Amino acid sequence: MKIKQYRKYVASFLVLIMVLGIFPSLNRAHAEDILNINADGAILVEAETGRVLYAKNPDQVLGIASMTKMMTEYLLLEAIKEGRVKWDQEYAVDEYVYKVSQDYPRLSNVPLRRDGKYSIRELYQAMTIYSANGATIAIAETIAGSEANFVKMMNKKAEQLGLQDYKFVNSTGLNNSDLKGFHHTGNLEDENVMSPRATAKLASRLISDFPEVLETASTPKMKFREGTDDMIQMENWNWMLPSLIYGYEGVDGLKTGTTDFAGLCFTGTAERNGTRYITVIMNAKDEKGNNTNKKVRFDETRKMFDYAFGNYSKEELYPENYQVKGKKTLPVTKGKEDKVKIQTKEPITMVVKNGEKENYKPKLVLDKKKLNDKGELTAPIKKGEKIGTLTIKAEDGQALNFLTEDGQKNIQVDVVAADDVEKANWFVLMMRGIGSFFGNVWGSISSTVKGWF
Known part of the structure; x- marks a missing residue:
């Protein structure tokens, strides 16, 4: 009986340890996911200070798809600022860019003519508004001579910006298998990856160092090559822009992304009354776990914006x-x-x-x-x-x-x-020194006399 009772006590003790170990984890999980965000990873940041207000798996490395283009935008705007590239500079289409650009509507693209020439500005607009992949590769080649060289620049810049948990294998965010046999970095099935935190850092630096990017990123619609036979209507894939289908007050950027590997992704930013927030959602899903409806990435982003604007305010603490x-x-x-x-x-x-x-x-x-x-x-x-x-x-x-x-x-x-x-003059300092000396002497005498009694 004593042995059975002893075993019972041991079993009870082990169960107690397990319970104590489990519940803190559950509490932490609850604390981390107070918004019940349906996605593999997410983060909500106040832009000015970088304070993180919400995070779910913020350091998990995940596919980023066309959110990649934020890095391409950064490197282009940096090259423009430094005078290495001009807005009116023309790009002559090569075979690689031509083949990728003709793959539409399966891939986001504006079709480019094999014998055509296009200004960097219109290629940038196509990339930023319409996520045009051929245009993005054209920009990469313009800056670095080849996409392979540009990818090296991307990874180097990520390191310089203090990003962690990233890997770039192309300029667009496509799967390498979609690059018509022209991929030069990584394996055939590789894609670009980052963590939600690293993606938010990139977005933060992009809009901080080059705020003009928001002028283009917030453009809801634009005609590419307007007035020509090649004219195509570009509608921004960021459907949270105020005038579009899932419009949200204050949204003015930044970049969506979608591939089979990455799922539905979106880096958003919105500003109201001088306060700006940045959100990142990676592989967003609906309540049933499906990621086929593009609306869900905006639904999950809306949760974070609602939480930020509804529960936080900028305060002068001191x-x-x-x-x-x-x-x-x-x-x-x-x-x-x-x-x-x-x-x-x-x-x-x-x-x-x-x-x-x-x-x-x-x-x-x-x-x-x-x-x-x-x-x-x-x-x-x-x-x-x-x-x-x-x-x-x-x-x-x-x-x-x-x-x-x-x-x-x-x-x-x-x-x-x-x-x-x-600084006091020498005479004052001398008199202070004398006063201090005699003060110390008198103090010693007083202490000695007191000791006698």
């Missing part, structure tokens, strides 16, 4: 010239004054969940190189001189999540001296 309670001044040595006021150089602003503004507290970090062993600044001190930094932390101890590892710096401002403190 104003310019803010002084931390208990740290409004710092002691100064060798100065005409013995202390100096310190304050923030700029306000700290961040999106916070409605009603949770009071959950954030200031965190002052002083520059140790500016202080002596006694924690004093040494005169002279100039007004506006940087003394340290101020950032914010959650009162409940929870970490603020950002798109990048150094994202906390996006909610960090300089703390500076509010006034000049001149």
Whole structure:
């Protein structure tokens, strides 16, 4: 009986351990998927600070399909800025681009003539608005001489931008098997892959470094080669643009993507009242797990935008010239004054969940190189001189999540001296030294006398 009872206790103990191990995982899963996003991966980011408001499998490497073209856009706009490529520069169609461009409507394309010449601007518009694959390869060849060289540039730029979890094998996002035997990087069935976090980072840098991309990305419709026999109506695949079928207020970008491997993907961005959000959805599905209806990627994106705009607002947590309670001044040595006021150089602003503004507290970090062993600044001190930094932390101890590892710096401002403190002259310093000396002597005498009694 004792053995049976012992076994029963052991079994109960093991069950308890399993339960304790399972429930935290369930709680974490629930916390991570508060929006019930039906997709393999997703992320929601406030654009200015990069604060992550929601994430599902943010670091899982997944197919990105034509969201790839955000990198091609970045490299083109960079080349335009640096003068290596001109908007009115003409491209002469080669066999590779011709064959890919003629594969429509199976692949997104504007058909290009084998003997035709096209400006970089119209190829860029076709790529950005209509996701035209032939036009994208033409841009890649223009920038790098060949798509193979361009792919090397893509991977190098991803590294420079601090992306992780990525691999580019072509400029378009198509499966290599769709490239008419012209693929030069990877295997025949390879496609480009990234994580939701890396995709959001790319989108963030694209619209930050080249905001003009949104002027084209937000164009709902445009005629390619208008006025010619080759004219074709291009309708933006981003159906969340306000004037299109699933229009959403504030949406002005950015890029859709669809392949059998990647499923239904979409990198969206929307701005209202000066606050911009970036969303990424990868392999979106309906409630039954199907990914055949293009509408579902916009339905899942809408959930994230609704959550962001409905539950968060941009707040000034601490104003310019803010002084931390208990740290409004710092002691100064060798100065005409013995202390100096310190304050923030700029306000700290961040999106916070409605009603949770009071959950954030200031965190002052002083520059140790500016202080002596006694924690004093040494005169002279100039007004506006940087003394340290101020950032914010959650009162409940929870970490603020950002798109990048150094994202906390996006909610960090300089703390500076509010006034000049001149260095005291030699006579004042000498008299202070004498006073300090005799003060120390008198203190020693007092202590000795007290010791006698």
